[in-house]
Amino acid sequence: MAPLNILIAVCLIYVAFLFVVAFAAERAAMRGRGGWLRSPVVYTLSLSIYCTAWTFYGAVGYAARSGLEYLTIYIGPSLVMFGWWWVLRRLVRIGRSQRITSIADMISSRYGKSNMLAVGVTVLAVIGTTPYIALQLQSVTLSFEVFSDVQAAGQTAPDHGATALWVAVGLSFFTILFGTRNLDVNERHHGVVMAIAVEAVVKLFALLAVGVFVVWGVAGGMSETLARIDASEIGTWQMAGGRWAGLIFLSAAAFLCLPRMFQVLVVENDNESHLRTASWAFPAYVMVMSLFVVPIAVMGLEILPEGANPDLFVLTLPLATGQEALAMLSFLGGFSSATSMVIVAAIALSTMVSNHIVMPIWLRATGGGAMVSGDVRHVVILSRRVSIAGVVGLGYLYFRFSGGGTALASIGLIAFAGVSQFLPVLIGGLFWRGATRVGAFCGLSVGFVIWVYALLLPSFGAGVILPADLMAEGPFGLGWLRPEAFFGIAGMDPLIHAILWSISLNTLAFFVGSLVSFPSPLERLQGAQFVNIFEHSSRPQSWAGGKAQAEDLMVMAQRIIGAREAQALFESEARKQGMSGVLPEPNARFLDVLERELAGSVGTATAHAMIGQITGGASVSVEDLMAVANETAQIMEHSSQLEAKSEELARTARQLRQANEKLTQISVQKDAFLSQISHELRTPMTSIRAFSEILREDGLGAGARDKYATIIHDEAIRLTRLLDDLLDLSVLENGQVSLREQSADLGTVLDHAIATALTGVSGPVIRIRRDRAAEAIRLHTDPGRLAQVFINLIGNAQKYCDAEAPVLTIEVRRAGGRVVVDFIDNGKGIATDAQGMVFEKFARVSSAHRAGGAGLGLAICREIMLRLGGSVSYLPGQGGAAFRVELPASGSMAAQ
Amino acid sequence: MTDRPALFLERRSYRRRRLTDMIRALPVVGALLWAVPLLWPLEGEGTVRTSDAIIYIFSVWAGLIVVSALLTRLMPRGEGRTDDGQDGA
Structure with a gap:
């Protein structure tokens, strides 16, 4: 028997099987037959990458060391899933409507699409994930060693590091194959999701099989198992309250913030309604996963020799009882856990590294160049592949240099605490419009620094990186800055201490930074869109661009689809827009067309990213809007x-x-x-x-x-x-008239005028009604000319008044510095349409040529009054014809 | 919404909102129930046996799963998601 060779063969067959599954899923998705690929069950199973090899192997070790504490790691995510309505629903909706590709994208998008922030988050995520990948390598390596130890005779035990290297290389290859096979819209990877769903089933089945075997095959039934548990060294509840609550919080935070979880929860989400199913199905999955952990741990402690690694009880227990097939299954379960985690983590991180670090640099470096052709697809995929290899490689290096000796669970928790630093910024961004980029920078920096100082560096042990005296005395003898006892509060669990201070100071810095800074318009717009996501439309936003970018788009399109094709496309689009020339208006419609066209060559995600690069944003450029x-x-x-x-x-x-x-x-x-x-x-x-x-x-x-x-x-x-x-x-009209101005009494002038006008009149004479008292006004004027006006008006009344007993009323009064003389008769008056004409030359109101006048009288009156500084006008609505003569009162005075 | 929905419709949307409230409350209830172990004494006579602790914690778990499954089943599916009450409203 050569179990190690069999083991390797089984591994390879298993990987080949996964490849077939992934390949089939991608083909089905491409042909549009993949409806079942997007079922809530697949979504739920894909979430199980939360359960890594750490969970698979480590939980048992954890339970063997600390009793039920391992449950906190599952209870936190379960609470998050039960509370899907609060956070996940928002996250998924935002992820879909903003075409979020990673958690770095999410945070940068919320805070004004700041690429700096994205770079920061990416770096933190890489630092936080690297130990975790190292953990997976370690677990696979250890599980290999278990088999080689058992069969040590006759076999050369594989080198510790070599196994890890082979696993790392294999996983990189696997991930590159699956994760960069295509660049799908919104970064969805149907093949990978399907493969990890299958792996989820495998690991659940494997753990259940071992658990059932242990409970009913070894321990002898449920009640017997419970009795053995109570009799074991973890037989009573020995859980420190702080750790219980703190770890539940930590795992809940990490569940939301881990790049790989974000990838499967948000980015790979096909349908928001899948969350409903996952909200109860995922807790059920992890509950079942954790069900047999304690029995396995207890039985391992009981049966296996003292000093056996409890992290490997899942493997060693079946082996010790001679169940090699079960051990093999268990090995596959652990292998599945490790591989699915590494694959998704590498995809998530490579997307972040590629989108936020490599591509911006590459586009900036070559964006303005004269290069007309060149395969961008090649660059994108290469950058992804290099990133994947780099991420896994970093994990390997960490594994090599950390020596692989630390207990699995503690690295996992340290990584959890690292990525949890995103939580305040993420949640704040979802619910608080006042959160700003500066605040996010402050919070992330403070949280990260504290995490490194208080948790990551001390975790290597005193004297390894941090000098022992610093650990004991604090830097420069500042006791309140001791890494594991901030502000002199000693005696806390180091992990809880670090979480407490990092998260709370992170939140505080984020809050204060947001309060004192002022967001850019783009930040405010994005903030409003994130916080009020359900009030905005749920469809993805379309592009918007400015005229200046049409040329850039052209340069880019030429590189991707070829110069001739690009020019033809642009020209036809320009024609459709009714424009002459080659460059169309880069409006939303055109950008959508262009994006689809580019997607045919490089995949939608890249096309989206590239247009985003040129129009100035990661997804939609609100600046352009x-x-x-x-x-x-x-x-x-x-x-x-x-x-x-x-x-x-x-x-x-x-x-x-x-x-x-x-x-x-x-x-x-x-x-x-x-x-x-x-x-x-x-x-x-x-x-x-x-x-x-x-x-x-x-x-x-x-x-x-x-x-x-x-x-x-x-x-x-x-x-x-x-x-x-x-x-x-x-x-008069020429203004050549000379006025003989002198002092005159208005009454006298009127007397003279009446006498003149009515002398020698044939027929009935019009009766004149006057108020002599009012007429006692002394004027400084030309009395002859004024009399001429009065004569004209009185003569007209005499001539035209058609009443049976014609009466002319002459009213004199002073009004605001002017003397007003009204001549009102009791005739029919002048028709409205003729009123405007009466002062014109030769205008005669009646066609009857009764009076034989030439029709110049009123015209002359008007001119005279103009010369005298007054006016004459028709006064409508007085019951008869009425004319008003106005004279300036200056120089006039009362006679008495 | 039309200007005057029928009583039947109002009742239904009322039910839906209360259902949403239950879904919102569920994680809080879960957190409270899972916080109960904080009250268990660590030493002395009243220490809790691990088997009892397992039974309690997993019972809470199963209960929450069943309630959550029921609630999300009862929630009407489809495009009406956005109008069934905003968060924080």
Whole structure:
């Protein structure tokens, strides 16, 4: 028999089987037949990578050393799963809507897509995960050694380090094969998930098989087992309260923060509703996993010789009882635990390293270059592969240099405490909008430094890295800074001490840093989107870009899909957008098209990442959204300016239209004026000529001659008056009139005007109603001209008032430094549409040519009043025709 | 939601909210139950046997699993996830 060779053969067959499973799953997924791949069961099983080889082997050792303390490691995650509604639901929704690729991506995305933060988180994650990978290597190595020890005779025992190296190389190869087979959208790896689901079943089955064998095959039944447990050295509850509560908290925090857990919980999540099933199924899984741990530990302590490594009871117990097949199964279970953990951890870390460290550097180094072609896929995959090899290699180095001697569980807990430093920043980012990048930096740095100082370095033992006197006295003799007794609080469990101080000071620094700093707009936007994730749409955000990047996109696309194809794509897209030229507007639609096109060559995740690199963000560049918003604001401003301008134009046009109307009207008036004036001049001329011709004839009686001569005289007077009026108006309009200003009494002027206007009037004379007391106002004006205005107004009333008993009321009053004289008759007044025209030349209100005036009177009045510094206007709504004459009161004074 | 949902609908969405409350409370209940071992004496006469401790802890576990499974089963599935009450609301 050569069990070691058989063991290796079984390992290889098992790995080949896993490869087939993964391969089949990927093919099914690619052909779209992978519905069953995305079942909640697979999701739940994939979460079982939480149970690593540490769990598989280490839990028993843990139980053998510290009783039920190992349960805390499962109770914490169970509580997190039971509380899925609080945190996981948010995490998954955010992960999906923001296309989060890792926990570093998550934290950097929340805090303004800061790549610095992502780099920091990545480095911390690598440091926190490396011991854990070392742990897996160690467990596989130890389990190999168990078999080789048993069969030591005739076999050369494999070298301790060589086994680990082979395992590391094998795991790297395996991970590279599965983890970088394709670059799927959102970094999902159906093949890997399926493989680890299978491994989850294997390890559960293996542990259950060993447990059932131990309870019913060795111990002799359930009650017997319980009795043996109580009789063993871990027979009573010996759990320090601080450790119980502290470790539950620690494992819950680590469950959320471990990069590999984040990978399977959030990144590989296909459907949010899977969480519902996992919320009870995963606790059930870990409960079953931990069910037989104590019996195995107790029986191991009882049966196996003193000094046997309790970490390997799962293997050594079946071997000691001759169950080699069971031991083999158990070995496979441990192997599964180790490999699935290393695979997922390496994938998660390599994604982080590649996305946040290698690709940014590579893109920056080559982004502006003239390289037209070049396979980016090659670069991405290479960087992933190198990262995977690097991560596993680091684990191997840690294993070699730490000597592999430490108890498994303690390294695990130290790693847990390391990654738990993400918790305040992660949870704060989910629930508190005020959390800022500066705060996150502060918190992470403080937590990390304390973790290294108080837990990681002392864990190597006093004097290995930290000098012994520093451990005992504190640095520079500062006793309150002793690594395991901060502020002089000694006597605590070192692990609990470190967790307490690191997490609380981390939270404090995060909180204070956030309070005193001011977030950038991008941070605030991302903060709002994370905290109010359920108020925003659940679909992934689309791209947005600025014009300046179209060229960069072109350069990048040429590198990936070839120059000609890229140009054709860009040109056709530009045509679709209705633009001439090669560069289309990099709007959301175009970027989506481009991303899909690039995905055909390099996979969606990389395409997304690369467009993200060029548009300036890891997923969606909100900066671009803001730029777009700025642009929109500018456009809005511009359009409002346009609006103002067009309003101004409309106003001008309105004014022009009015002016044009007025001009047309004036032109019509001028024509009317000319025809009117010729008519007015012609009428008296005609009668003068006719009657003068009659006079030249002989044989006229003296009476007739006298009559005709009178007519000629009258007409000549009328003609003269008309010409006088015209001349008067012309003089007034040209401003050539000279006023003879003197002191005058308003009443006297009115007396004169009434007397003049009503002298020689035929027919009924209009009655004038006056208030002489009010008229006692002394004016400084040209009384002759003023009288002319009054005469005109009174004459008009006399001529046009059509009342049966015409009355003209003259009202005088003073109003605010002006003297107002209203002439109101009791006739019909002037029609509304004619009111605007009465002051125009030759405007006659009635077509009846009753008074024989030329229609210049009111025009002259207006001009006179203008010269006198006053005005005359029509006063509508007074029951009859009403004119208001206003005079400046300056220089006028009351007569009395 | 329409402006005046029927009584039937209101009752259903009310039930759903209380169901959500139960789901929210579950981890708190679990944490409290699992905190009970903190009260167990470490020495003296009243020390708890490991077998009893195992039975207690695993009973809590199983109970929580069953309740959680029931609650998530009762929760209606589908796209209505977002309107069934916001966190912290």
